[in-house]
Amino acid sequence: xxxxxxxxxxxxxxxxxxxxxxxxxxxxxxxxxxxxxxxxxxxxxxxxxxxxxxxxxxxxxxxxxxxxxxxxxxxxxxxxxxxxxxxxxxxxxxxxxxxxxxxxxxxxxxxxxxxxxxxxxxxxxxxxxxxxxxxxxxxxxxxxxxxxxxxxxxxxxxxxxxxxxxxxxxxxxxxxxxxxxxxxxxxxxxxxxxxxxxxxxxxxxxxxxxxxxxxxxxxxxxxxxxxxxxxxxxxxxxxxxxxxxxxxxxxxxxxxxxxxxxxxxxxxxxxxxxxxxxxxxxxxxxxxxxxxxxxxxxxxxxxxxxxxxxxxxxxxxxxxxxxxxxxxxxxxxx
Amino acid sequence: xxxxxxxxxxxxxxxxxxxxxxxxxxxxxxxxxxxxxxxxxxxxxxxxxxxxxxxxxxxxxxxxxxxxxxxxxxxxxxxxxxxxxxxxxxxxxxxxxxxxxxxxxxxxxxxxxxxxxxxxxxxxxxxxxxxxxxxxxxxxxxxxxxxxxxxxxxxxxxxxxxxxxxxxxxxxxxxxxxxxxxxxxxxxxxxxxxxxxxxxxxxxxxxxxxxxxxxxxxxxxxxxxxxxxxxxxxxxxxxxxxxxxxxxxxxxxxxxxxxxxxxxxxxxxxxxxxxxxxxxxxxxxxxxxxxx
Numbered sequence: 041x042x043x044x045x046x047x048x049x050x051x052x053x054x055x056x057x058x059x060x061x062x063x064x065x066x067x068x069x070x071x072x073x074x075x076x077x078x079x080x081x082x083x084x085x086x087x088x089x090x091x092x093x094x095x096x097x098x099x100x101x102x103x104x105x106x107x108x109x110x111x112x113x114x115x116x117x118x119x120x121x122x123x124x125x126x127x128x129x130x131x132x133x134x135x136x137x138x139x140x141x142x143x144x145x146x147x148x149x150x151x152x153x154x155x156x157x158x159x160x161x162x163x164x165x166x167x168x169x170x171x172x173x174x175x176x177x178x179x180x181x182x183x184x185x186x187x188x189x190x191x192x193x194x195x196x197x198x199x200x201x202x203x204x205x206x207x208x209x210x211x212x213x214x215x216x217x218x219x220x221x222x223x224x225x226x227x228x229x230x231x232x233x234x235x236x237x238x239x240x241x242x243x244x245x246x247x248x249x250x251x252x253x254x255x256x257x258x259x260x261x262x263x264x265x266x267x268x269x270x271x272x273x274x275x276x277x278x279x280x281x282x283x284x285x286x287x288x289x290x291x292x293x294x295x296x297x298x299x300x301x302x303x304x305x306x307x308x309x310x311x312x313x314x315x316x317x318x319x320x321x322x323x324x325x326x327x328x329x330x331x332x333x334x335x336x337x338x339x340x341x342x343x344x345x346x347x348x349x350x351x352x353x354x355x356x357x358x359x360x361x362x363x364x365x366x367x368x369x370x371x372x373x374x
Numbered sequence: 375x376x377x378x379x380x381x382x383x384x385x386x387x388x389x390x391x392x393x394x395x396x397x398x399x400x401x402x403x404x405x406x407x408x409x410x411x412x413x414x415x416x417x418x419x420x421x422x423x424x425x426x427x428x429x430x431x432x433x434x435x436x437x438x439x440x441x442x443x444x445x446x447x448x449x450x451x452x453x454x455x456x457x458x459x460x461x462x463x464x465x466x467x468x469x470x471x472x473x474x475x476x477x478x479x480x481x482x483x484x485x486x487x488x489x490x491x492x493x494x495x496x497x498x499x500x501x502x503x504x505x506x507x508x509x510x511x512x513x514x515x516x517x518x519x520x521x522x523x524x525x526x527x528x529x530x531x532x533x534x535x536x537x538x539x540x541x542x543x544x545x546x547x548x549x550x551x552x553x554x555x556x557x558x559x560x561x562x563x564x565x566x567x568x569x570x571x572x573x574x575x576x577x578x579x580x581x582x583x584x585x586x587x588x589x590x591x592x593x594x595x596x597x598x599x600x601x602x603x604x605x606x607x608x609x610x611x612x613x614x615x616x617x618x619x620x621x622x623x624x625x626x627x628x629x630x631x632x633x634x635x636x637x638x639x640x641x642x643x644x645x646x647x648x649x650x651x652x653x654x655x656x657x658x659x660x661x662x663x664x665x666x
Contacts, residue, residue, distance in 0.1 A: 097563060124566040127563070127566035132564070132565065133564045141561045142561075145580050158571075
């Protein structure tokens with residue numbers, strides 16, 4: 041059986057004034073039903089571009105190659121009207137900015153209902169009733185009241201609940217969550233993650249979680265894909281990857297997470313990764329991370345390392361994978 | 375937060391109530407609104423209000439001064455009752471103002487939506503065309519168009535409407551340019567909304583405030599425009615009563631009967647001013663940056 045969502049050899053190029061930019065290079069991954077896959081990486085590594093390519097919503101200056109299949113149906117072959125039917129029904133999305141992602145002129149009930157009326161052909165009345173149920177599902181306090189309120193009457197956390205209610209309204213097969221908790225404060229973050237996890241089990245959705253927050257990843261993801269400069273540099277089950285990151289970039293990311301639980305943790309300086317994410321103009325001829333990598337050697341500069349199985353289930357694109365390095369980086373890995 | 379208040383009022387009604395309160399707190403706007411209501415009522419019930427047939431002359435009673443018995447505003451060169459003519463003339467003025475504005479909106483707003491949303495060559499063509507039209511002052515353009523069309527009230531309305539279109543196109547387009555990048559528009563696209571829904575629901579709904587304001591400014595401009603066209607003889611044709619026509623005939627008798635020109639002039643001024651005051655008030659009230 042084909043996986044819920046399979047992305048194969050996805051490449052995205054942007055035609056900019058400074059020449060072509062390779063935002064995503066031959067990225068492949070798949071998600072199974074009920075699974076939470078996290079795409080992790082720093083700003084500009086191609087996470088969101090990957091998400092937008094799945095929905096075929098890249099800006100007109102972008103060109104895309106590769107295959108994106110939803111339960112075996114190739115999305116890249118669909119016409120625009122067919123794709124519109126998929127958006128919001130089979131694949132839906134939660135955004136980073138709940139404060140601005142709702143239309144200020146309509147009640148939240150109307151906006152949730154709009155999706156239902158469009159995709160499920162519900163009547164206005166039925167859609168409103170369903171919107172109340174959905175708000176209940178995302179644990180909105182007083183849903184009967186809130187359903188008739190306007191976005192400006194709700195807090196950020198409540199608005200994100202509305203966004204989630206909208207996203208799961210049609211029981212989507214794939215839910216893309218692009219930094220769903222970044223704009224929220226920490227206590228609300230935890231609640232929102234709880235809701236996401238709970239809903240996923242109810243509607244049996246696959247979640248593609250886009251984030252740079254490793255805490256969120258550890259909390260709800262099943263598998264992790266680490267992206268760097270448009271490339272997948274490491275992937276594996278969340279436990280294995282956190283226990284023993286193989287790619288030096290993954291190690292660097294984990295070193296940059298504050299760990300107050302470690303001995304003397306609050307005193308310890310966070311490990312940063314020196315340098316910036318490079319902007320690629322063509323397929324790389326060296327490892328994309330080489331310029332910032334403490335382990336870089338001559339072979340790293342000769343070709344981009346392929347993604348290879350390093351440990352069971354865990355792949356890394358590195359010539360020197362594993363856990364051996366300078367002592368301070370070792371410390372950050374525990 | 376109002377969240378804890380038991381909700382008996384629909385939030386949309388509550389918002390309307392708040393806007394109404396804000397409007398009521400602006401005396402000029404309220405005065406303007408009173409003026410608009412008065413003119414509309416006069417136009418609606420013109421035949422009931424007018425004591426005489428506005429088109430019927432009485433040669434024994436020409437140039438009666440104001441406050442003459444039975445003739446509040448006096449009579450004109452043909453002995454017609456000026457008060458009746460002003461009252462009935464309100465119809466042509468209002469009709470011209472409202473119809474021209476409505477027509478300009480119906481045409482201009484969709485053009486602006488399309489230009490701003492799809493951009494590209496279509497946008498360029500539309501914008502250059504409006505630039506050309508905006509190069510001529512509103513009245514000059516309307517006069518030019520009215521001359522090409524044959525003189526009548528409907529053609530005057532058409533000429534005024536065409537002249538007002540570029541303003542609506544520009545304002546709508548400017549709004550769309552800002553709104554199309556909004557997260558909620560992106561969210562609507564992600565949820566599979568077709569362009570029609572995005573344009574007319576998500577975008578148009580949020581650009582209504584500047585459009586309402588533009589409309590309330592275009593109405594008085596069109597009222598003055600209709601008067602100007604009629605005055606020039608390319609609008610409403612005599613003997614139909616229209617404030618512009620009255621002004622035009624009155625100019626020959628300014629020395630003999632100054633009131634003949636005064637009353638239509640004042641009527642035009644009051645009507646235009648009232649609409650302008652309402653427009654100003656609406657702009658202030660609908661602007662979210664104004665305090666509540």
